[in-house]
Amino acid sequence: MESAFAVLAEPHRRAILSMLSSSERSVGELMHHLRLPQPSVSKHLKVLRDGGFVESRVEAQRRVYRLNPRPLQEIDAWLLPFRRFWSRHVDALEQQLERMEENSSVKGKKRHGKP
Amino acid sequence: MESAFAVLAEPHRRAILSMLSSSERSVGELMHHLRLPQPSVSKHLKVLRDGGFVESRVEAQRRVYRLNPRPLQEIDAWLLPFRRFWSRHVDALEQQLERMEENSSVKGKKRHGKP
């Protein structure tokens, strides 16, 4: 698993993180919410653990998982240069859209025809 | 490809986006920088196009690609709830770290107790 993004590529894993952002949860709770068999949940949790997204606490037989924000903070940091980009280019993009509109309305067509 | 995160899971694609954040580039330029065969570059560009991350402009035989910030903005938006989480918990985490420090310095990375 090379990057935090690869971990987040999986919808169930994002769902787990979202659930954990509101509060800690046991595997059973996650399982119930996600409507996913327990082994799947455990495996996703392993990926999340290995990626540093979550940590677990043992509570009797339960493992209670909680969020660890660091990897998400790294993603936040990765976005930084792009934020500069889009704040610089907001107006340029709007102009671009206007140009596209007045230029043609057939943007869906793929010009593959042969002459 | 179900999500923007899946698109970003690929390191070469992130590299492409980073390159495009500084300026537009032709496929050839990207190819040269990434040291990747041209078909690979084109395929990654297709994924990025389908995901809305980039747009291309035709310039003679060249296709010049530029960044489209929207999908990245969506990711930025997805991070919002987590930002609230980590700003709420920064101090808690610091306390946690201090506790761990004063508790023991030999715990290392035990995480997976083996019997």
Add this chain to the structure above:
DNA sequence: CAGGCATATGACCGTATGTGCATATACGTG
């Protein structure tokens, strides 16, 4: 119009990944 450059697309292959099932492990309780 032929030829060449720039890019896209298709087929094939090896590998990684998510899922399901079966099972192992750990813990609490009678």
Add this chain to the structure above:
DNA sequence: CACGTATATGCACATACGGTCATATGCCTG
């Protein structure tokens, strides 16, 4: 100590993905 609950792990399988090679398409130039 046997049993049930809660979670993790190993195996098998199908699928998706990235890389490579070969080829198609598009455009420019002589």
